[in-house]
Amino acid sequence: MKALPHVDVVIVGAGWTGLLTAKELGSRTSLSIVVLERGAAHSPTEYANGMDELEHSIHFRMMQDLSLETVTIRHSTNDRAYPVRQHGSFLPGTGVGGAGEHWSAVFPRFLPDAFELYSRTVEKYGAARLPEDHALRDWGVTYDALEPYYMRAENLLGISGKAGNIRGEKIAGGNIFEGWRSAEYPTPPTKVPYFSELFRQAVNSLGHHPYPVPAATTSTLYTNPDGITRPGCTYCGFCETFGCMIGAKSQPTNTLLPIINKRKNVSIRTGATVLRIVHDSSLNRGKSRGVTYVDSNGQEFFQPAELIFLASWTLNNTRLLLLSKIGEAYDPITGRGTVGRNLTHQVMLTAATAFFEKPLNRFMGSGATGIMFNDFDGDVFDHTNLPFLRGGAFRGVSARSLPIGECDVLPKSVKAMWGSEWKKAVLHYYDRTGRITFIGDHLAYKSNYLDLDPTYKDHWGDPLLRLTIDWRDNERKMAEFATQKAVEIAHAMGAKEINPGVPLTHYDASRYQSSHVQGGAIMGTSPDHSVVNPYLQHWQTPNLFILGASSFPQNAAANPTPTILAQALRTADAIVDRYLKNPTALV
Amino acid sequence: MHCNVRRREFLTISAASLGGLLSYSLDGKICRFAAEHKPIRIPLRFFSKTEALIVSAAVSRIFPSDDSGPGAREAGVAIYIDRQLAGPYGRDRYRYTQPPFENAPPEFGYQGQATPREIYRDGLKSLTGFHLLPPERQDTALHQIASTHFFALLRRHTIEGMFADPIHGGNAGMIGWQLIGFPGPRMNNSDDIDKHYGEGFRPKPAGLAEVTGSTIRPSEDE
Numbered sequence: 179m180k181a182l183p184h185v186d187v188v189i190v191g192a193g194w195t196g197l198l199t200a201k202e203l204g205s206r207t208s209l210s211i212v213v214l215e216r217g218a219a220h221s222p223t224e225y226a227n228g229m230d231e232l233e234h235s236i237h238f239r240m241m242q243d244l245s246l247e248t249v250t251i252r253h254s255t256n257d258r259a260y261p262v263r264q265h266g267s268f269l270p271g272t273g274v275g276g277a278g279e280h281w282s283a284v285f286p287r288f289l290p291d292a293f294e295l296y297s298r299t300v301e302k303y304g305a306a307r308l309p310e311d312h313a314l315r316d317w318g319v320t321y322d323a324l325e326p327y328y329m330r331a332e333n334l335l336g337i338s339g340k341a342g343n344i345r346g347e348k349i350a351g352g353n354i355f356e357g358w359r360s361a362e363y364p365t366p367p368t369k370v371p372y373f374s375e376l377f378r379q380a381v382n383s384l385g386h387h388p389y390p391v392p393a394a395t396t397s398t399l400y401t402n403p404d405g406i407t408r409p410g411c412t413y414c415g416f417c418e419t420f421g422c423m424i425g426a427k428s429q430p431t432n433t434l435l436p437i438i439n440k441r442k443n444v445s446i447r448t449g450a451t452v453l454r455i456v457h458d459s460s461l462n463r464g465k466s467r468g469v470t471y472v473d474s475n476g477q478e479f480f481q482p483a484e485l486i487f488l489a490s491w492t493l494n495n496t497r498l499l500l501l502s503k504i505g506e507a508y509d510p511i512t513g514r515g516t517v518g519r520n521l522t523h524q525v526m527l528t529a530a531t532a533f534f535e536k537p538l539n540r541f542m543g544s545g546a547t548g549i550m551f552n553d554f555d556g557d558v559f560d561h562t563n564l565p566f567l568r569g570g571a572f573r574g575v576s577a578r579s580l581p582i583g584e585c586d587v588l589p590k591s592v593k594a595m596w597g598s599e600w601k602k603a604v605l606h607y608y609d610r611t612g613r614i615t616f617i618g619d620h621l622a623y624k625s626n627y628l629d630l631d632p633t634y635k636d637h638w639g640d641p642l643l644r645l646t647i648d649w650r651d652n653e654r655k656m657a658e659f660a661t662q663k664a665v666e667i668a669h670a671m672g673a674k675e676i677n678p679g680v681p682l683t684h685y686d687a688s689r690y691q692s693s694h695v696q697g698g699a700i701m702g703t704s705p706d707h708s709v710v711n712p713y714l715q716h717w718q719t720p721n722l723f724i725l726g727a728s729s730f731p732q733n734a735a736a737n738p739t740p741t742i743l744a745q746a747l748r749t750a751d752a753i754v755d756r757y758l759k760n761p762t763a764l765v
Numbered sequence: 766m767h768c769n770v771r772r773r774e775f776l777t778i779s780a781a782s783l784g785g786l787l788s789y790s791l792d793g794k795i796c797r798f799a800a801e802h803k804p805i806r807i808p809l810r811f812f813s814k815t816e817a818l819i820v821s822a823a824v825s826r827i828f829p830s831d832d833s834g835p836g837a838r839e840a841g842v843a844i845y846i847d848r849q850l851a852g853p854y855g856r857d858r859y860r861y862t863q864p865p866f867e868n869a870p871p872e873f874g875y876q877g878q879a880t881p882r883e884i885y886r887d888g889l890k891s892l893t894g895f896h897l898l899p900p901e902r903q904d905t906a907l908h909q910i911a912s913t914h915f916f917a918l919l920r921r922h923t924i925e926g927m928f929a930d931p932i933h934g935g936n937a938g939m940i941g942w943q944l945i946g947f948p949g950p951r952m953n954n955s956d957d958i959d960k961h962y963g964e965g966f967r968p969k970p971a972g973l974a975e976v977t978g979s980t981i982r983p984s985e986d987e
Contacts, residue, residue, distance in 0.1 A: 233983070261876075372963065375959075414951060537965040543958065596826070597827070601833060609946050688873065
C-alpha cells in the first residue's frame with residue numbers, strides 16, 4: 179500500500195453532499211481537500227448523446243456497477259438474504275455527481291413535526307398508539323433551525339415552486355400545510371401538462387389543496403448566489419435516470435462543480451473505491467487518521483487526512499463504518515449498538531393507474547413537472563380513528579413516460595399478455611395512461627436494520643451489506659388508504675378505467691420504488707442510540723462527519739434531498755465557524 | 766486469431782421494414798408501406814440463421830403485424846435481440862454473478878446463474894422448427910412455454926426491440942414510435958407542454974443520431 183501526502187480534508191463520495199461540502203469548505207477556507215469517487219467523471223456531451231431509454235432506464239448506465247458491488251436483502255432475521263443481482267427497488271448512483279445527476283429533482287421540505295416525530299406523536303396520541311417493535315426517534319434538530327439552510331439550498335439550486343406559507347401567512351395556490359418559509363421560491367412554477375391539469379382540477383373538486391411540485395428542474399433561466407447560470411427546463415421527458423442535456427435540472431456537476439473546479443485547494447480523484455476508514459481503536463476518544471482506497475488499476479493507497487467526511491450514500495456510509503469497525507454494530511435482539519439501526523425506505527407507490535379516453539401527450543414533461551397535494555400528509559389530518567400513523571403526498575406528474583418502461587401498463591380488463599389483442603391495447607393505451615403516485619412515511623422498527631452479510635462478497639473480497647427490511651401494518655394500511663383516495667381522484671379526473679394500486683404485502687426488492695433509503699448512522703441527542711450528533715459529527719470520533727440520509731432516524735415521506743442538503747450546509751457552517759477554531763466535539 | 770471467427774450468417778429481411786419508406790402516421794392511424802421489397806442481408810452476431818428465423822417468427826407472434834399496423838418482424842426485433850445477446854448484456858456484464866445461486870421468491874428478482882445468452886440457447890431448443898409452423902400452431906407452441914423465464918425475456922426484449930432507439934437495431938424506421946405516438950428524444954417541448962390539452966400532439970419522430978447529428982455508439986457495439 180502506498181502512503182500519499184497528508185491533506186486537511188478527505189471526502190468519500192462526489193455526490194450532492196460530498197461536492198456541496200467540497201464547495202463550501204473549498205471556497206470559504208484554504209484547506210487542502212481531496213474528494214474520492216469510485217465512479218468516473220461525466221463528459222459535457224455525454225448527456226445530450228444519452229437520450230436513450232434502453233441504455234439509461236433499462237440498462238441503468240449511470241447507476242452503481244452491481245457486478246462489482248451490491249447489497250443483500252431479506253425480510254426478517256429468520257430468513258436467508260439474497261443478493262440484489264440486478265437493480266431493483268432503489269437505484270444507487272455512481273460517478274461524479276452521484277445519484278444527483280439522474281434524480282427526478284422533486285424538492286419538497288419535510289413537515290416541521292417530522293423532526294420531532296416521536297415526542298409529537300406520543301403527545302397527541304399517547305405511547306400506546308406507537309406500533310409494536312417501533313424505533314421512532316426525534317432528530318435532535320428542529321425545522322426552525324434548518325429553515326435558513328433549506329432556503330439556502332433552494333436558492334443554490336434555483337427551485338421552482340409556489341410558496342404556501344411565508345412566515346406564517348398561508349397563501350392559496352401553494353402548499354398551505356408546509357412549514358413556514360422565510361421567502362418565496364427563487365423561480366416560478368414549471369408549466370403544467372394535460373394530465374397534471376386534470377389532476378389539479380379533480381383534487382380541487384374534492385376539496386383538497388393542489389399546488390405545483392417544487393422542482394429542481396428550474397422553470398426559467400436562473401443565476402444562483404454563486405453566479406452559476408442555468409437555462410430553463412424544456413420538458414424533453416428524458417429526466418429521471420438521465421443527466422440533463424441542457425443543465426436545466428440542477429445536478430452537482432452543473433451547480434457545484436464549476437465553483438469547485440476554480441479552486442486549486444480541491445481535487446477530485448475518480449476510480450477511487452474507499453475500503454476502510456483508518457482510525458485509532460480506543461472506543462471513546464477515537465480519531466480517524468485517513469482512508470484506504472483502491473484505484474482502477476487495483477493499486478491500494480493510504481490517504482491521511484485531518485478531517486474526514488463520509489458522503490457515499492446511506493448504505494455505503496453504514497457499510498464503511500461496519501467494515502472499519504468504528505462504533506458498535508447494532509444487534510436487534512439485545513438492542514445494543516448503534517451502527518446499522520433504523521433502516522427505512524419509503525412508501526412510494528402508484529396508488530392508482532388511470533386510463534383516459536383522450537391522449538395525454540405524456541412524452542412532454544420532467545421528473546418534477548406536475549401537481550401535488552398534502553391534505554393527507556404527516557399529521558395534517560387526524561389519525562384518532564385511523565388504523566395507521568402519518569401519511570404522505572399525492573402527485574400527478576408526467577414523468578416515467580418513456581415507451582419501453584410504460585407501454586405494457588394496461589387496464590386490468592386487458593387479459594392478453596401477447597399477440598394481436600395485447601398489441602392493440604399497447605397502441606391504444608400508451609398515451610392514455612397516467613399514474614397517481616403516493617409518497618408516504620416508512621416508520622422505523624427495531625428489526626429493520628443493516629449489518630454485514632455472512633456469505634456474499636464484493637469484487638475486492640469484502641462482505642456485502644445486508645438489509646433486513648419488511649413492511650408492517652402501519653405501511654400496509656397507509657397504502658390501502660392512499661389507494662382508496664387515489665381511485666377517488668382518478669374517477670374525478672374522468673378516467674375510463676382505473677387499476678387500483680397493488681397492496682403492500684412484503685417488501686419487494688425487485689420493484690423500483692424510490693432511491694430514498696435512510697438510516698444506519700442516525701443522528702440524535704445521545705450516543706446511546708445514535709451514531710452522529712445533530713451536526714452529523716461522529717459521537718466518539720469528532721474528526722469524522724457522516725453526511726446524507728444515513729443520519730435520518732426514520733423516513734419522513736417527502737423526498738429527502740432538500741433536507742440532506744440543508745443538513746450538509748448546517749454542518750459546513752459549524753465546521754467553518756466553530757470546529758476549525760477548536761477541533762473537538764460540537765455538542 | 767482465425768479459430769474464433771464464426772461462420773458468418775445473415776438474416777434477410779425486406780427493405781420496406783428498414784425504414785425511410787413509411788409514411789408518417791397520426792395517433793391511432795395505420796402506417797402505410799411503400800411497395801418495395803428489395804431484400805437486405807444483415808450479418809448476425811450471435812444467432813445462427815435458423816435461430817434468427819425462429820426468434821423472428823416468435824416475436825412476430827408476440828407483437829404481430831395485423832390490421833393495427835406493422836409489428837416486430839418489420840421493426841427488426843430479431844436483429845435487436847441478436848445484438849443485445851452478442852454484447853455485454855448478453856454475457857451478464859452488468860449483473861452481480863457471484864455464487865451461491867439460490868432459489869428465491871420472485872420479489873428478490875432473477876437469482877439464476879444462466880446468462881441471457883445461455884437462456885436463449887437453451888430456450889430455443891424448445892422451439893425447434895417453430896418458423897416452419899403455421900401461425901395457429903406457433904401460438905400453441907408459445908402458450909406451452911409462456912411460464913418460462915425464456916419466454917419472459919423474449920417478451921421483454923420484443924418490447925425493447927419495438928421501442929428502443931433505432932441505433933440498437935430494432936424499431937426500424939421508428940415503426941414502434943409511430944405506432945404509439947412517441948416522437949423520440951425531442952429536445953424542446955417548452956412551447957407545447959401546456960397546450961394541446963385533450964388532443965394528440967404528434968411531432969414527427971426522430972432518433973438520437975438524427976437529433977444530435979452525431980454518431981452514437983451503443984454499448985452492444987463495444
